[in-house]
Amino acid sequence: MITFDQATVDSSGAFLIGELERLDPQVNLPLVGYTWTRDVKLREDVSIADEMSSWTNTTFAAAGSGANPNGKNWISQDSTAIAGVNVDINKDGNPLNLWGMELGWTVVELAAAAQVGRPIDSQKMDGLQLKWQMDNDEQVYVGDKTLNVQGLTNLLGVPVNNAAKTWATSTADEIRASINKVLxxxxxxxxxxxxxxxxxxxPEQFSLLSSIIVSSAGNQSLLTYLSTNTIAYHQNGVPLNIRAVKWLKEAGIGGTDRMVAYTNDRKYVxxxxxxxxxxxxxxxxxYxxxxxxxxxxxxxxxxxETLSYVDGI
Structure with missing residues (x-):
């Protein structure tokens, strides 16, 4: 009888293999998905020495001339009192938080893992990269409760509205109307x-849009139809970019599903x-x-003001 061990030799990835056993050398990493690199642009001017990233918003105030302060700035050739422009600059910012992990192995583990074709150093590096991506994914979409910071899906100050009904109980026209409403x-x-x-x-609503057929020929899904049949396409000249994000599941008030409308441009977010x-x-x-x-x-x-949320879809 062939026996199979259930644990590796320390952490080197070496197994006992029977004579009639064919071990697939392919390394199968955990099933993890992250989409943050797709949905947001980076601000790349920050450095490891910086403790905060900040920005400013400028507002202007200008009064009209004469008896109508809300009117145009007409002046006469002999005017002595001419209105000007006032500038107000407000600064906002968030801390840059230090993230770190340590990788370690013994020279014995390294030699053993290399001999069986599964280098422990590169595998641990794969694990570190995966954790880095997962942490960034969470930080981008929902922020961090411990640090009291928000993400793209739960920003304070962004208006939140409620859908008239869930998409599962809505017609194609009602779904299109709810999307036009958030835009x-x-x-x-x-x-x-x-x-x-x-x-x-x-994801569930994304699947729903993909499965509803709106063409009599049966060759166009509601997802494809909506990309060019909303005010976004007619105003911007480019199809509405509709994407699925797992963090929006139960992200709304009361555990409802949330929809986020925004512009993926570093000028805005x-x-x-x-x-x-x-x-x-x-x-x-x-070691x-x-x-x-x-x-x-x-x-x-x-x-x-360029973002909008809708709950209860």
Whole structure:
């Protein structure tokens, strides 16, 4: 009888293999998905020495001339009192938080893992990179409760409205109307300056849009139809970019599903990030240790008025 061990030799990844056993050498990593690099632009001017990332918003005030302070600035050739422009600059910012992990192994583990074709150092590096991506994914979308910072899906100051009904109980026209409503809300809040170009929805609603057929020929889904049949396309000239985000599941008030309309442009929203760096390998007896570090900021909503949320879809 062939026996199979259930544990590796220490952490080197060496197994007992029977004569008639065919072990697949492919390394199968955990099933993890992250989409933050797709949905937000980076602010890359920050460095490891910075402790905060900040920005400013400027407002202007200008009064009309004469008896109508809200009118145009007409003047006469002999005017002595001419109105001017006032400038107000407000600064906002968030801390840059230091992130770090240490990788370590013994020279014995390293040699054993290399001999069986599964280098322990590269596998641990894969694990570190995965944790880095997962932490960034959470930071971008929902922020961090411990640090009291928000993400793209739960920013303070962004208007939140409720859907008339869930999409599962809505017709195709009602779904289109709810999407046009969230786009119109953001457009109105921005003084009819910016119509969002991007729409984030939970995975279940994304699947629903993909499965509803709106063409009599049966060759067009509601998802494809909506990309060019909303005010976003007709105002911006580009299809509405609809994408699924797992963090929007039960992200709304009362555990409802949330929809986010925004414009994926660093002019309006961005994410400051200091890429991973490392220190030289340290040797302690049989151990080899290396530390990786970087800095994670928080979503910077330069223009909050260009975003809009809808709960209960």
């Amino acid at each position: 119109s809300d953001a457009w109105a809040t921005s003084a009819y300056t910016v119509v969002p170009t991007d729409l984030l929805i939970p 961005r994410y400051p990030l200091v890429p991973l760096q490392s220190v030289p390998i340290q040797y302690r007896g049989l 080899q240790l290396v530390t990786y570090y970087g800095k994670l900021g928080s979503i910077e909503p330069i223009y909050r």
